[in-house]
Amino acid sequence: MSVPRATSSAEYGGASATAIQQHxxxxxxxxxxxxxxxxxxxxxxxxxxxxxLYAAQLxxxxxxAEAARVNGGRVLDVGCGWGGLAARVLNHHGAxxxxxxxxxxxxxxxxxxxxxxRCTVVVQNWADHQPNQQYDAIVSVGAxxxxxxxxxxxxxxxxxxxxxFERCADWLPTGGRLALQTITKGSNIQLDxxxxxxxxxVIDRIFTESELPWPSEILEASERRFEVLSSVxxxxxxxxxxxxxxANLLAHRQQAVELVGESMVADYVRYLEICCYVFxxxxxxxxxxxxxxx
Numbered sequence: 001m002s003v004p005r006a007t008s009s010a011e012y013g014g015a016s017a018t019a020i021q022q023h024x025x026x027x028x029x030x031x032x033x034x035x036x037x038x039x040x041x042x043x044x045x046x047x048x049x050x051x052x053l054y055a056a057q058l059x060x061x062x063x064x065a066e067a068a069r070v071n072g073g074r075v076l077d078v079g080c081g082w083g084g085l086a087a088r089v090l091n092h093h094g095a096x097x098x099x100x101x102x103x104x105x106x107x108x109x110x111x112x113x114x115x116x117x118r119c120t121v122v123v124q125n126w127a128d129h130q131p132n133q134q135y136d137a138i139v140s141v142g143a144x145x146x147x148x149x150x151x152x153x154x155x156x157x158x159x160x161x162x163x164x165f166e167r168c169a170d171w172l173p174t175g176g177r178l179a180l181q182t183i184t185k186g187s188n189i190q191l192d193x194x195x196x197x198x199x200x201x202v203i204d205r206i207f208t209e210s211e212l213p214w215p216s217e218i219l220e221a222s223e224r225r226f227e228v229l230s231s232v233x234x235x236x237x238x239x240x241x242x243x244x245x246x247a248n249l250l251a252h253r254q255q256a257v258e259l260v261g262e263s264m265v266a267d268y269v270r271y272l273e274i275c276c277y278v279f280x281x282x283x284x285x286x287x288x289x290x291x292x293x294x
Contacts, residue, residue, distance in 0.1 A: 028106055029112050030256055034255075038061075040058050043142075043181065044060050044236050044240070046057035062091075062143065063094075064085070065089045065179075066093075068139050068290070069177050070094070073134060073137065074096065075099070076131070076135040077098055077099065077101065077138075078140035079126075079141060079142055081142070083100065098120070099119075100122065102123060106124055113201060126164060131171060133278040134173055134176075135171050140178070141182075143212055146209075147164055150209060151263050154214075154217065157217055158220050161217060161218060161222075162225075167247040168226075172293040174194075176181075182213065182287055182289075184285045186284045187282065198270075201270065204263070209255065228290070230290045233285045233286060236279070249265070
């Protein structure tokens with residue numbers, strides 16, 4: 001294993017722990033009202049009109065695990081959420097150990113209560129992570145969006161993303177794989193005033209201190225460390241996912257209000273409505289990428 005670089009969370013300019021906790025530590029019970037049973041809070045992988053959210057989320061987890069060639073060994077889950085991926089690779093893909101990184105104390109507590117000694121959950125930024133041995137595979141779902149603060153220039157964003165890829169290259173052997181899923185900026189940049197206001201609302205009220213990457217920034221940042229084996233934009237899958245989440249939240253609105261208050265619920269309803277709209281019109285995209293460590 002190569003000598004770890006000196007990059008730290010203070011240097012790379014991503015979302016702070018406070019910003020992450022503002023969103024993800026709202027209430028585990030609140031999220032359970034509208035997510036699937038695995039509490040997977042990222043775009044599902046749909047297959048046909050008769051599909052349901054739970055099946056589509058499991059399909060997504062399997063897709064990423066198989067892409068990363070998880071078949072035994074040690075797996076790093078960067079941005080592990082409530083542990084849906086960790087449980088899936090341990091119980092269905094033969095992983096012997098999973099290390100999950102999160103900045104959310106609530107997510108970490110939830111995972112620790114539902115996993116065994118095969119899973120280590122660390123409340124830690126990826127830039128501060130110093131493993132004592134390499135991993136056999138790395139998966140990161142819905143975390144890359146938080147790796148650059150809003151307002152950074154393109155060169156600064158690419159620099160932050162490159163630091164992530166360099167660390168992943170250190171953590172993997174030659175030929176190791178990194179499966180990455182992230183929301184990106186979309187190529188439909190014709191925004192009316194209301195859509196602009198809506199996107200600023202999401203930045204100001206939901207995902208603070210975060211900015212979406214352009215797909216080209218991800219590719220540029222990975223150069224000379226990884227080869228891209230595949231990249232697909234599944235924006236339409238996120239339109240459908242957010243639509244189901246919204247329907248679930250509205251169906252349980254009173255319970256949600258009792259948990260987090262009317263104002264918070266109203267913010268999340270608006271946020272999910274905005275997501276349905278901007279993914280459908282390709283103002284934003286959903287990239288699933290597979291990288292090979294060279």
